[in-house]
Amino acid sequence: MKSAVSTRWWLTFIVFAVVTIGAVAALVWASVGQPEPTLGACPPACPYEFRLPSTLLPASDEAGSINFLFMMILVLAGIVFVVVEGALIFTVFKFRNRPPETALQIHGDTKLEIAWTAAPALILFVIMGFTLRTMSEVRGPATGQVLTVKAIGHQFWWEFRYPNQNVVTASELVVPVNTTIEVALESVDVEHGFWAPELFGKVDAIPGYTTRVRFTPTSVGRGEYGGQCTQYCGTQHAQMRFSVLVKTQAEFDAWVAAQQQPAPAAETLAGDVKAGYDAFLNPQNACVACHQIDGTTAAGQIGPNLTHVGSRAHLAGGILANTPANLAAWLRGPQDVKPGNKMVIRKLDDATINSLVAYLTSLK
Amino acid sequence: MATQAHALPATRKPFLAEALDWITTVDHKKIGILYLCLNFFFFILAGVMALVIRTQLAWSNLKIVDPDRYNELFTMHGTTMIFLVIVPIWAGFANYVLPLMIGARDMAFPRLNAFSFWLLFFSGLVMYSSYFFGTVPNAGWTAYPPLTADANALPGIDFWILGLHLGGLSSLFGAINFIVTTMRLRAPGMKLTQVPMFVWSMLVTSFMVLFGTPMLSVAITLLLADRHFGTSFFLPAGGGDPLLWQNLFWFYSHPAVYIMILPAMGLVSEVLQTFSRKPLFGYSFIAWSSVAIAVLGFSVWAHHMFQVGSSLAVNTFFSLATIVIAVPTGVKIFNWIATMWGGALRLEPPMYFAIGMVTMFIIGGLSGVMLGSVPVNWQMHQTYFVVAHLHYVLFGGSVFGIFGAFYYWLPKMTGFKLNRSLGVWHFWLMMMGFNLTFFPQHIAGILGMPRRIYTYAANQGWETYNLLSTLGAFLIAVSVLVFIINFFVSARKAEPAGENPWEAPSLEWATSSPPPEYNFAQIPTVSGQNPLWARPGGAADPSGHGTH
Numbered sequence A: 001m002k003s004a005v006s007t008r009w010w011l012t013f014i015v016f017a018v019v020t021i022g023a024v025a026a027l028v029w030a031s032v033g034q035p036e037p038t039l040g041a042c043p044p045a046c047p048y049e050f051r052l053p054s055t056l057l058p059a060s061d062e063a064g065s066i067n068f069l070f071m072m073i074l075v076l077a078g079i080v081f082v083v084v085e086g087a088l089i090f091t092v093f094k095f096r097n098r099p100p101e102t103a104l105q106i107h108g109d110t111k112l113e114i115a116w117t118a119a120p121a122l123i124l125f126v127i128m129g130f131t132l133r134t135m136s137e138v139r140g141p142a143t144g145q146v147l148t149v150k151a152i153g154h155q156f157w158w159e160f161r162y163p164n165q166n167v168v169t170a171s172e173l174v175v176p177v178n179t180t181i182e183v184a185l186e187s188v189d190v191e192h193g194f195w196a197p198e199l200f201g202k203v204d205a206i207p208g209y210t211t212r213v214r215f216t217p218t219s220v221g222r223g224e225y226g227g228q229c230t231q232y233c234g235t236q237h238a239q240m241r242f243s244v245l246v247k248t249q250a251e252f253d254a255w256v257a258a259q260q261q262p263a264p265a266a267e268t269l270a271g272d273v274k275a276g277y278d279a280f281l282n283p284q285n286a287c288v289a290c291h292q293i294d295g296t297t298a299a300g301q302i303g304p305n306l307t308h309v310g311s312r313a314h315l316a317g318g319i320l321a322n323t324p325a326n327l328a329a330w331l332r333g334p335q336d337v338k339p340g341n342k343m344v345i346r347k348l349d350d351a352t353i354n355s356l357v358a359y360l361t362s363l364k
Numbered sequence B: 001m002a003t004q005a006h007a008l009p010a011t012r013k014p015f016l017a018e019a020l021d022w023i024t025t026v027d028h029k030k031i032g033i034l035y036l037c038l039n040f041f042f043f044i045l046a047g048v049m050a051l052v053i054r055t056q057l058a059w060s061n062l063k064i065v066d067p068d069r070y071n072e073l074f075t076m077h078g079t080t081m082i083f084l085v086i087v088p089i090w091a092g093f094a095n096y097v098l099p100l101m102i103g104a105r106d107m108a109f110p111r112l113n114a115f116s117f118w119l120l121f122f123s124g125l126v127m128y129s130s131y132f133f134g135t136v137p138n139a140g141w142t143a144y145p146p147l148t149a150d151a152n153a154l155p156g157i158d159f160w161i162l163g164l165h166l167g168g169l170s171s172l173f174g175a176i177n178f179i180v181t182t183m184r185l186r187a188p189g190m191k192l193t194q195v196p197m198f199v200w201s202m203l204v205t206s207f208m209v210l211f212g213t214p215m216l217s218v219a220i221t222l223l224l225a226d227r228h229f230g231t232s233f234f235l236p237a238g239g240g241d242p243l244l245w246q247n248l249f250w251f252y253s254h255p256a257v258y259i260m261i262l263p264a265m266g267l268v269s270e271v272l273q274t275f276s277r278k279p280l281f282g283y284s285f286i287a288w289s290s291v292a293i294a295v296l297g298f299s300v301w302a303h304h305m306f307q308v309g310s311s312l313a314v315n316t317f318f319s320l321a322t323i324v325i326a327v328p329t330g331v332k333i334f335n336w337i338a339t340m341w342g343g344a345l346r347l348e349p350p351m352y353f354a355i356g357m358v359t360m361f362i363i364g365g366l367s368g369v370m371l372g373s374v375p376v377n378w379q380m381h382q383t384y385f386v387v388a389h390l391h392y393v394l395f396g397g398s399v400f401g402i403f404g405a406f407y408y409w410l411p412k413m414t415g416f417k418l419n420r421s422l423g424v425w426h427f428w429l430m431m432m433g434f435n436l437t438f439f440p441q442h443i444a445g446i447l448g449m450p451r452r453i454y455t456y457a458a459n460q461g462w463e464t465y466n467l468l469s470t471l472g473a474f475l476i477a478v479s480v481l482v483f484i485i486n487f488f489v490s491a492r493k494a495e496p497a498g499e500n501p502w503e504a505p506s507l508e509w510a511t512s513s514p515p516p517e518y519n520f521a522q523i524p525t526v527s528g529q530n531p532l533w534a535r536p537g538g539a540a541d542p543s544g545h546g547t548h
Helices: A007-033 A061-095 A112-139 A249-259 A270-280 A324-332 A352-361 B015-023 B028-056 B067-101 B112-135 B157-184 B197-228 B241-276 B283-297 B314-326 B326-340 B349-370 B374-380 B384-414 B420-446 B463-493
Strands: A146-154 A157-162 A166-172 A172-176 A180-187 A192-196 A201-204 A209-217 A224-229 A239-247
Touching: A061 A112, A061 B112, A061 B326, A061 B349, A061 B374, A112 A209, A112 B314, A112 B326, A146 A172, A146 A201, A157 A172, A157 B241, A166 A249, A172 A249, A180 A192, A180 A201, A192 A239, A201 A209, A201 B374, A224 B157, A239 A249, A239 B326, A249 B028, A324 A352, A324 B326, B015 B349, B015 B420, B028 B067, B028 B112, B028 B384, B028 B463, B067 B112, B067 B157, B067 B241, B067 B384, B112 B157, B157 B197, B197 B241, B197 B349, B241 B283, B241 B326, B241 B349, B241 B384, B283 B326, B314 B326, B314 B349, B314 B374, B326 B349, B349 B374, B349 B384, B349 B420, B384 B420, B384 B463, B420 B463
Parallel strands: A146 A180, A172 A239
Antiparallel strands: A146 A157, A157 A166, A180 A209, A192 A201, A192 A224, A224 A239
8 A cells, every 4th residue: 555644644653553552451450459259258269260161272182182183174164265365465465556458358267266166175075075074073973981960050150960970069060080071051040051162162051942962071180171151151151161171090989989879967066166057047037048058958959969069179150269258248248259150148147158158168 | 438527516415305316226336335435434443343352352351342243243243244334345356346347337226136135234234233223143144053043131132034045135135136237247258257256256245145145044033933933044052953954054154154255355356466467367367266266155054163062074075065165265366466467567556555465365264274174173163263264265365356446446436546654554564464463363262262151261361362463453543544544635625536546457447437327328238358458559568468
């Protein structure tokens, strides 16, 4: 371009750029500087530190296959990109600003048309072939050792049930390494999407359907992989998270054995813990309307099963680290921590909250 | 073809009479301008929403807007851009130029034409009145039930349904009008196989609207029934099926992508040949590739549903159909490059935007092929990779095309030239802003960032990409500001554009700028694809090839 771009315009541009960057930076700075108001009592590291998820760091056979396919198509697309954009930009530079009478008056060329119809078709059929292979590899029937798990979507948290082990938990899918995990997905309310980028491609949980996905973790690795709801499901869709904890077979067996135990009997409790137990079962506090604790009379079916809530690393749909301070903040005002979530609780006094925290954290 | 000296009336009409004139007009040119004003207004509105969205996501855990407001914002941004900006703005341009391009005096049904515009006007009004009732649509532009079937939890969806009904009818009547106009009102001698490529694109697009839009109307009517009349079309508890919605919705909404992009491709074809001073390379291949895209476009809708657990056979079919669409799309791109090859390119703002459209659409097309591969889709669907992809197609493709159309045809509509240097600035700022906004979103998606989230946790490695994206969004806003300034600066300067400022070959340039109410003093007789180039004296085509 040989437009006469004056200094005036450079200056205007620089001013605009500085103003925009400044405005955004100021907004971000203002927001970042604010401490979390509802979690004021919590040290900075308190909100659950989500692990960096990435489809580029596969930790299962299935995610590995997809990553290979992705990389292959990316390379092909990259070559096509360079060739086509190169041809386009070269043409623009070569023929720009030439005298009008030099323009060729041609209307087409059938041979060329056939060539540039056939060449992309060829590349696309190669891609399709690899696609088909990977598709059956990733979602075909499982071989070897299989663990069946049911994942049930709720607004806005995931429930995990192990039908053969008789274990129920929430927000954390605990699985043994080198075993194929077959997840059957259901939903109790609206559509949700189930995805842990390092482990498997996403599948929706659809009311009225049971959908399936499987994955085979190849190593314990970091041990924990982030996951998140991927189908818009309402106000708190953004904070419907979960994690997959990959354990050795021995660790997994021990975890299952622990989870199969009911909560300690009332007679064994004392002090704050006993007070919390009483508060939990007090119908006026309404905890039991939604929550179940095996071994007690609490049998609500709406919220997460809390029998072993103390053993979990996260709270509130995978968004908070399970610390006494976070739990207290949650009980004080779940709508302040995660506005729009489905937990309703009446205003409790501090003593009750402290005893509830003591009781719930004791449920290992 | 007479050069009509377009005499401006010496005295202006009083304001009320002028306003009444515009409200009651059935002149295709005035209706076209009404469309363009309305659509541009909504473009600015949706753009401001996008800026708020981008600011909220600039860093992790920001609290610029609360979750419910954010969910309303992305719903209204998407719905507005699709149904109130990109789909209808092409009806606006076509309203103005299509009758001129085929040498007609007006659209076939002028009153129906006015009705289409006013339906669209009320569609926007109904949709945005939700803000005054405090119940704004908030379930994304896809509004999947069962979430949206609950009228108590999400009352705003009714505004969305009603607005879409009106907008759908507007689109449908417009399509009928464009089809009949193109079929029946072409100037003597103009064969259907010789119409300007923009006219052809509008014809194909109108057929897609005709086949697709009723399906959307059916879907939203059923949803309305589920919400208020106790039916269970989409509710499993009553024997319904949530996937029925996805099938019905995407049966329209995937073709809608082509409804938004085919007219842009038509515009690019016009501009490339005009500014290369060279007839379109492979006219019939470009024309038939549009038809191929339209037909294939109706058999790919389930690629939005690869994650619902369909069988291998179903996924294979839709994957194949999706990937195959890249072939006719590639044919267009190669023909465009060949059109420029050997030409004498004049780099004016419309040409910048047309070339820009092709360069960006290539990226959107390639990421589309990636998403068409089912396993890759399982990973990338519902992430920012898709957000990036769709914006490369709809912004890099359609919106760049729309600004190309503004620079190309505004001199015809207003009678004055637009400032070239501001136009070039607009282009480069938008190009930089656009890529800065949307390229990093590919990476955020690959790193696992889902779409439609109002916030994200720290330490996920997404902040940098989101911050770049936010900066880019503001740069786009600046570029649009340059466009608006350009319009007013040029209007003030009022440098006459003349009949044919670009020395273009099609008939809209064979009358004054702006054209008189009756368009042509005498309906031109045409032979060949590029009538004005075949004319003695007006020929960039001295060999006379334009008359073939």
